[in-house]
Amino acid sequence: MKAIRRFTVRTLLPAALQDLDELAHNLRWSWHAPTRDLFETIDPHLWATVKGDPVALLGALGPERLAALAADEDFVAQVRTSAQDLHHYLVDPRWYQSVASQGRSMPAAIAYFSPEFGITSVLPQYSGGLGILAGDHLKSASDLGAPIIGVGLLYGAGYFKQSLTRDGWQVETYPVLDPDGLPLRLVREADGSPAIVSVGLPSGRELHARVWMAAVGRVPLLLLDSNVPENDEAARKVTDRLYGGGGEHRLQQELLLGVGGVRAVRLWSRLTGAVEPEVYHTNEGHAGFLGVERIRELVTGSGLTFEEALEAVRAATVFTTHTPVPAGIDRFESDLVAQYFGGDNSTPGIGVDKVLGLGAENYPGGDPTMFNMAIMGLRFGGRANGVSLLHGEVSRGMFSELWPGFDETEVPIASVTNGVHAPTWVDRRLIDLAAERFTSEEVATGTGWLRTDGITDTELWAMRHTLRTQLVKNARGRLRASWRQRGASPAELGWVDDALSPDVLTIGFARRVPTYKRLTLMLSDPERLRALLTDPDKPVQMIIAGKSHPADEQGKRLIQQLVRFTDAADVRNRIVFLPNYDIAMAQALYPGCDVWLNNPLRPLEASGTSGMKSALNGGLNLSILDGWWDEWFDGENGWAIPTADGVEDADRRDTLEAAALYDLIENQVAARFYDRDERGLPVTWLEMIRHTLATLGPKVQATRMVADYVQHLYAPAAVAGRELGADTFAGARELAAWKATVRSEWPNVRVDHIESGVGEVPQVGDELHVRAYVSLGALSPSDVEVQVVHGRVTEADDLSTFGTLPLAHDEAYEGGRHAFGGDVKLAASGPFGYTVRIVPKHARLASIAELGLVANAT
Incomplete structure (x- = not known):
């Protein structure tokens, strides 16, 4: 009943x-x-x-x-x-307070918005890497003492629980979560009643939400819950499931996250006396509407125009993009978005057309009928970044149309490579061993692992065996439970007691299952995989996990294909698929695997962090050079799977890369793992583990990542926000007026003529004399920078690598014409080329490309 x-x-x-x-x-x-x-x-x-x-x-x-x-x-x-x-x-004061005490201008508080947060399996409010990263961000911010406030949604069923049918098909269930049974506290008004934030919906409806607080160490995480009596039935379901529902349902979730999230932050500050955030960080574009709400606050509360408020908001906003493919971006029909910001929900001074312009795809190849959340994030984000060096490069190419006329390398999207929260993911035995044997400095730098007198090879190998044994025991329990759930009787499952072995090379593969992550690449040649698994001398075993989005039928078919292979009686003791991959499973999986496999379609893995967690536990990575691995693979910390970049036929590319994967496993990975000395130790393997722990260990920490955000993005954003907000936003008003002038006059800006001179036979050390005559219209020379762009050129006269040199103003003529001049020192031999361009110049611009305006010489 x-x-x-x-x-x-x-x-x-x-x-x-x-x-x-x-x-x-x-x-x-x-x-x-x-x-x-x-x-x-x-x-x-x-x-x-x-x-x-x-x-x-x-x-x-x-x-x-x-x-x-x-x-x-x-x-x-x-x-x-x-x-x-x-x-x-x-x-107690921590790293952040120490840096602030040294005179560095630091934000008083930072608001960090994300649609999902993976803190612990007890609070299932995450689906995959984005949420796990957000959780690690908050935990590491807490450890560093960074004053961050997290903002998200509380989903009534979280993400789904995954099980399998007898024939290997993924089945989703959505257990209802009772917030009162979770590690949460309801935010209440002074009279004890639940605190409520509200957001207007079309047709006079309102979306109300209670605010729950999860204490993530020092960091309060505010989670908005629409399942409240004040809502009608449809509104109560807005936060029913993570990434559930269709377009309008998702839009309402993102409206609540962005607009409602800002209001929740204001409510939290009012009730607790917490400092208002100076910087707002949106983790992907899902929370982008927070910028619209902050503009509304400034227009209605401070009397700013839309354009002035936009400058103030932009200056103090950080936007992180996580997707390397346009298909991964949320887009909504512009007409639908208009319904949520017009009519009863409109604000005087903020026309619907202005809101729609923030997410408009008004560039070649864009769809004028769509509203793009990532585009809005970039237009709001005075500072933006990708999540690895390679992903920053990919992002600059992907969004380059927003900055026409600039080289892709100048697109203002930086990089902060992801990291992971070591205390969450490193096995306690390994942590305790390091703490016992090494000094705190040796632990922090990783150098202790290189000390064979600190931990001998015998001890290190014994630790790896202990962790592998622990994983095998855990995996057998999960495997048995899965088969029972699939309908198998106990009498059929005697083989599970011998599934996997604590003495066999163990490869892990666990992640979401979109097509580009290529779950089934390992099945490209089933017989070759079978031979690797059953090799009598150098056997390999694989533990695989991952969820497919409920609406992704192709992803589910990939899981089914893999599960059917793992079910075969001749390999099922060497390869297993474990359903319902979550934090709890991951914390057993990462420490026990000897090798972590990652084979996405390059360059579609923005960063990836599972391999980082494995590395911190002494695992070696076997990966496509994509995401973070492209950045930090050094030839001794694992293996790089060769790619067939440029091969157009997808099946052929998969075949080539799968063959390379098989060769690596057989001839290098397994060969090295089973190469033992007279003591039975794989000495070369252990050297790779030590090297990985010493060199990758410090790099992959999320504390490093958060410190990078603080120093390179949050602190500059706070300074810029203060400058524009001082004296009742005088700086924002001035900057908006200046930009309006520059935009109106830019059609009159051009390079008219260039004169240059250099020796007859240019040599290294000579100088190129350049004089440019330009037209600036009504702009003054101080409004622009006239630059010589110079460097190596290709046979097609394209500048492959280049630098810039500002030219000095020499003379002014009638009709807005001016002369600028300067000298370029020829510092290197080889083919050299140059051009001249004009860009806007203002002390408060975050980059020369901010306005997307440039006048190049033709």
Whole structure:
């Protein structure tokens, strides 16, 4: 019989144990092993039953057990000590405060918006890499003391749980989550009533949302929940599922995230006294409407025009793009977006046409009927970045049409390579071993792993065997549960006891299953894969996991194809597919795998972070040179799978790259793993592990990533925002007026004539004298920079690599004509070329390409 309602009854803790409530509700426990140990000691069996969920554990304890714990003086002392440790963690100065104390101008607070956050499996509000990255961002910000406020949505069913049918087809279920049973607290008004934010919808409807707060260490994460009595039935379903529903449903989610998220931040500041954010960071374009809401605040509250408010908002906004393909970007019909910002929801001074212009694809090849969320993110983002060096390059090419006339290298999209939160993903045994043997500096730099006197090869190999054994045990349990769910009887599953082996080379592959990640590349030649798996001397075993989006039928077919292969009796003890890939599975999978496989279609992997987590556990990467691996592969930390770039036929490309993968596994990976010395140790393999831990370890940390964001994006954005906001936004008003003038006059700007001179036989060290005559219309010479663009040229006279030199103003003539001149030193031999161009110049521009205006010599 099904219940018609459900709710969670909270535990009433004795006074002596009140600190347990804070310890359970601050998600620091998810990466702080001593706190988890404390909860486990309460009841180890129950702790395992609730899957390591402190809130569920406390809720399952009876009054007698709680009374006994309250009477246990030793346990109460442990609780008090843990609470004091958490308190110090929350308030003591950390890296951020240290940097600020050195005089660096740092943001008072940063708001970080994302549609998903992967903090812990106990709070299933994530689908894949974007959410895991967002979770690691918050955790690392907390560890660094960075004053970040996270903003997202609370989904009633989170993302789906995955299971398989008997024939290997993915099945999705959506267990309903009760917020009262999660490590969350409802944000309340002073009178105790739930705090509400509201967003206008078409036809006079309103979308209301309660705000829940998850404490991620020092970072408050605000999650908006539309399943509230104040909403009609349709509005209650807006936050029903992560990435669920169609176009308008998604639009409403993103409207609530962006507009409602800003209002939630304001509400949080009002109720708690928290500092208002100076910088807003949108993780992908999903939260882009936050910029529209901030413009509305400035237009209605400070009397700015739309254009003036846009400048103030842009200056203090950071936008991170995560997709290397246009298909990965959310786009909505412009007419649909207009319904949400017109009519009853319009704001005087902010016409619908202005809002639509923010996301308009008004460039060659764009669709004028569509509103593009990434384009809006870039137009709002005074500072923008990709998530690896290669992805930054790909992004500059993908969005170059927004800056016509500029070289792709000048498109204002930088790079901050992703990282991972080591305390979350590194096995505790490895952490404890490093802490025991190395100094804190050796741990931080990774150099300790190179000390064979600190950890011998025998000890390191034993640790790897322990982690592999742990994974095999975990995988067998998951495999048995999956087969039972698929309908197999216990009598059919005796083989599971021998599935996988703690002594066999173990390759892991786990990720979402879009086509470009090529889950089934390994099946290109099934017989060759079978031979690798069953090799009598150098066997390989593979553990595979991944979810396909519920609407992605092709992805589901790929999973089914792989599962059918893994079901075969002759290989099922060497290759397994584990359903319902999540954080909990990942935390067992990464440490136990010897090799992490990644074979996307290059260059479609923006960054990828699973291989980073494996590396931190002593795993070696076997990957296509894409994302972060393209940046940090050094020939000794793993293997690069050769690619068939330029091969147009997709099937042929897959065949070629699969063959290269098989060759690597057989002739290098497996050969090296099984190459043992007289002690039975794979010495060369262990050298690669040490090298990986020492060199990749420091690089792949999310603390490095967040520090990069702080120093290169957040701090400059805060300074720019303050400059434009000072004196009742005088800077924003001036910049908007200047841009309007430049745009109106730019049709009159041109390079009229160039004179140059150099020796008859130019040599290195000579100077090229350049004098440019230009027309500026009504603009003054201070409004522009006239540049010589110079460097190496190809046979087609294209500047392949170049630098720029500003020319000095020499003379002014009638009719807005001017002369500029300067000298270019010839610093290198070889084919040399140059041209002259004019770009806008203003002290408050984040880049010369910001306006997308340039007058090139013809």
